[in-house]
Amino acid sequence: MTRSEQLKALRADVDALVHADEATVLAALPQWDSLAILLVVSHFEHVHEIEITGAQVRACRTVGDILNLIHSLS
Amino acid sequence: MHSSLSNIRLAGVAVTTGSVVRDFIADGLAAGVDRAALERTAKTIGLRERRVAAAGITALDLCADATERLLSEMGLDATSIDAVIFVTQTPDHSQPNNASLLHGRLGLSKSAPAYDLSMGCSGWVTGLHQAALLCAHGGAARVLLCAGDTLSRLTNPGDRSTDPLFGDAGSATLVEKTGRSAPLHFVLGADGSGAEAIIVRQGGARHPAGSLAERTDAEGNRTHDANLVMNGADVFSFTLREVPSAIESVMRHASYAPTTTDALVLHQANRFILSTLAKKTGFTEAQTPMSVVEHFGNQSSASIPCALIHCLGNRLEAGPLKVVGCGFGVGLSWGAFAGEIGPLTIAPILSLPQ
Secondary structure (H helix, E strand, O other): OOHHHHHHHHHHHOHHHOOOOOOOEHHHOOOOOHHHHHHHHHHHHHHHOOOOOHHHHHOOOEHHHHHHHHHHHO | OEEEEOOEEEEEEEEEEEOEEEEHHHHHHHOOOOHHHHHHHHHHHHOOEEEEOOOOOOHHHHHHHHHHHHHHHHOOOHHHOOEEEEEOOOOOOOOOOHHHHHHHHHOOOOOOOEEEEOOOOOHHHHHHHHHHHHHHHOOOOEEEEEEEEOHHHOOOOOOOOOHHHEOOEEEEEEEEEOOOOOOEEEEEEEOHHHHHHEEEOOOOOOOOOOOOOOEEOOOOOEEOOOOEEEOHHHHHHHHHHHHHHHHHHHHHHHOOOHHHOOEEEEOOOOHHHHHHHHHHHOOOHHHOOOOHHHHHOEOHHHHHHHHHHHHHHHHHHHOOEEEEEEEEEOOOEEEEEEEEEOOOEEEEEEEEOO
16 A cells, blocks of 8 residues: 555544644644544554554654555554 | 352342432533534443432432342342341441341341442442352252342542542342253463553542542542542553353353343443444344443443343243343452353342332
8 A cells, every 4th residue: 555545444434533634733633532542543454554643643743754654664 | 260050040130229310411512512522422331320329318229229129029038048148338337237137127137148349340240259159059949039230329520520420329149059950161260460551549548548639630530539430541451361161151151142042131331332342242222232321321330230121121021031141240250150040030120219
């Protein structure tokens, strides 16, 4: 999966990110909350078969950081 | 740990819920949360309304009511109970245990032991295993398993990530020794390294009392040390890691496959988790009851018996169903079971006070 495909799949699963790009700052999104974090954890599990913690998602500042996390754990 | 126990049966189940109906959207609007955000959460997680205990009502009261209604439904006297096990993490007192209080309240026989299991959402399965052990190997003919909590008292109304999830309920399940040979299979486990994922820090011997100063997290949720605090994402990760393999393991022991099993009855955490677990274990959503949360909230250890009644009650009254189930949560811990359940006496779900 290319990086742009990864971003597209992430947007499809996590509604808070539907209009986001790599530079989007997560904390600036009104829907970036505990539910969004849970959806990211679920996305990692079912799309990439990677188990992550909530703390790993919370440590991401931007959407690009989430994609970097996928890359670093794949 | 795997365990298969024969010559036991579930004879009856009853659940009593709290009487105060709390509406997820209305409560959220009153707390100043945006309607669109509430509707998004309601849809994704499956929250609508929950039932919490009225002031002065405890898990002991809820379970005592469920027990009395079940015994009445079955035409049994309380003195016919050979042991009582009470699963709760919200007991009336730190001493004595809830089982002893219930023993006294119902007038059980002095030859009937009474003990608590301090467990939450996985506890009904662990309690069922204990009750089945007492019947299969412990000299008991009839064991009362009570399981319930009033977790709504422990969450902080300012913690929007946790407070809207929980309802209060108490269940009563009667397990009996029988000549029937079909075994009930169990797989139980724990991962104490995740103990902090769901925790109430204050109120036990380590921190009996102290500051109740509130903290606010990055998302604006407020909690203090006597609140139940849950890291939802980590609990979700744990659930996906441990529950599917426990279910697959117990099904191997029972020689069950999803296509030959009538129902997958999971701890009713929330619709999102249940639908993810159904998908991962090869069950359809039609086989997997999920509607307890939207009517009652997450009822801790009472949620599996509530799902049995609310979603499968008529079918279980009529005859045996091949059921697979799993409780999971605080500890972290889990317990899966597989076997035939029914025909079962069921007392309807009622609230206390009615």
